[in-house]
Amino acid sequence: MAKMVALIGFVVTLLSLQSNAELTKIQHLPKKEGNLAILVIGDFGRKGTYNQSEVATQMGVVGEKLNIDYVISTGDNFYEDGLTGVDDSAFYESFSDIYTADSIKTPWYLVLGNHDYRGDVLAQLNPVLREKDERFVCMRSFIVNSGMVDFFMVDTPPFQLDYWTHPGSSHYDWRNIASRETYISNLLQELDEALKKSTATWKLVVGHHTMRSVSDHGDTPELLQLLLPVLKANGVDAYINGHDHCLQHISSNDSKLHYITSGGGSKAWRNVFKKNEDTVRFFYDGQGFMSLEVSKTEAKFVFYDAFGNALYNWSTSKAADELRPSF
Numbered sequence: 001m002a003k004m005v006a007l008i009g010f011v012v013t014l015l016s017l018q019s020n021a022e023l024t025k026i027q028h029l030p031k032k033e034g035n036l037a038i039l040v041i042g043d044f045g046r047k048g049t050y051n052q053s054e055v056a057t058q059m060g061v062v063g064e065k066l067n068i069d070y071v072i073s074t075g076d077n078f079y080e081d082g083l084t085g086v087d088d089s090a091f092y093e094s095f096s097d098i099y100t101a102d103s104i105k106t107p108w109y110l111v112l113g114n115h116d117y118r119g120d121v122l123a124q125l126n127p128v129l130r131e132k133d134e135r136f137v138c139m140r141s142f143i144v145n146s147g148m149v150d151f152f153m154v155d156t157p158p159f160q161l162d163y164w165t166h167p168g169s170s171h172y173d174w175r176n177i178a179s180r181e182t183y184i185s186n187l188l189q190e191l192d193e194a195l196k197k198s199t200a201t202w203k204l205v206v207g208h209h210t211m212r213s214v215s216d217h218g219d220t221p222e223l224l225q226l227l228l229p230v231l232k233a234n235g236v237d238a239y240i241n242g243h244d245h246c247l248q249h250i251s252s253n254d255s256k257l258h259y260i261t262s263g264g265g266s267k268a269w270r271n272v273f274k275k276n277e278d279t280v281r282f283f284y285d286g287q288g289f290m291s292l293e294v295s296k297t298e299a300k301f302v303f304y305d306a307f308g309n310a311l312y313n314w315s316t317s318k319a320a321d322e323l324r325p326s327f
């Protein structure tokens with residue numbers, strides 16, 4: 001038995017030596033030192049329809065009021081089937097020509113959603129898009145560090161088994177993802193290492209798919225099984241997602257993790273409410289977006305509707321003795 005354990009230990013060491021890939025890290029320090037302000041939007045690219053333009057206008061207003069540093073997208077950047085290539089005019093029609101307010105002419109850090117994987121996924125990842133609109137920073141999994149806060153951006157579409165086994169009439173572009181199993185195990189290992197290394201006070205994870213949700217798609221079992229343990233083990237403060245076209249806040253009954261959905265960028269009003277095992281604190285079935293203001297001691301989340309009305313505020317603070325060193 002001891003021999004077996006030693007052997008397993010050896011194999012694990014070897015594996016970690018082999019895959020020493022690290023998640024790409026972007027440093028984006030806030031304009032106002034120690035005080036980050038951002039907007040979070042998801043599930044939006046529909047050429048302005050389904051209130052996408054109304055939401056965009058209000059993002060401009062709130063963005064200006066909060067003097068935001070950047071925007072985060074939870075994915076499904078282009079409906080229905082991502083981009084057809086780097087020259088797809090949807091890039092302008094659903095992004096550049098919609099989000100025109102000065103306050104949101106900041107970098108946009110974007111993850112991919114399942115609909116993005118239904119097009120030419122490599123096009124959305126291609127830095128050539130930044131020559132068309134320098135805001136567009138889309139990668140599969142990466143880190144955005146803003147001093148006291150680290151955002152861990154996680155590529156979630158490959159987790160959902162259905163997309164591989166029962167794609168129906170949809171085609172998923174899995175190029176450069178050799179096998180689902182290897183891709184996911186490498187990603188989880190890289191994420192775990194990056195979380196352990198992080199000295200940020202706030203650790204926030206962003207992905208497209210839901211973990212906890214009362215709306216149409218409900219929970220994503222693959223994420224609860226595979227990703228959630230890594231987040232809980234590393235003291236992540238919140239998991240922020242889209243996929244369900246609504247705004248919601250659910251808190252975990254057995255950890256300090258909060259589940260935040262900001263997927264109201266365009267088509268919404270699914271009229272679905274499913275029971276959830278964790279505690280549902282807020283749910284809005286319509287269009288909208290979220291702001292997030294973070295300081296060393298406090299994080300404040302606000303949801304807005306398509307008129308820019310603040311629907312819900314939630315703040316959480318860290319006692320001084322809870323603060324991890326930040327340097």
Ligand SMILES: *[C@@H]1O[C@H](CO)[C@@H](O)[C@H](O)[C@H]1NC(C)=O
Nearest residue numbers: 050051267268269286287306
């Ligand atoms: C646009 O937003 C308004 C206000 O929430 C809502 O009444 C309307 O149904 C929305 N339109 C669509 C197409 O979702």
Ligand SMILES: *[C@@H]1O[C@H](CO)[C@@H](O)[C@H](O)[C@H]1NC(C)=O
Nearest residue numbers: 252253254276277278279280
């Ligand atoms: C979680 O807490 C909520 C609110 O207290 C409760 O309604 C729910 O039953 C709890 N769920 C579990 C699985 O304990």
Ligand SMILES: *[C@@H]1O[C@H](CO)[C@@H](O)[C@H](O)[C@H]1NC(C)=O
Nearest residue numbers: 302303309310311312313314
């Ligand atoms: C939430 O905060 C915003 C901005 O600070 C404020 O304007 C609004 O009245 C608050 N709304 C609620 C529902 O607490």
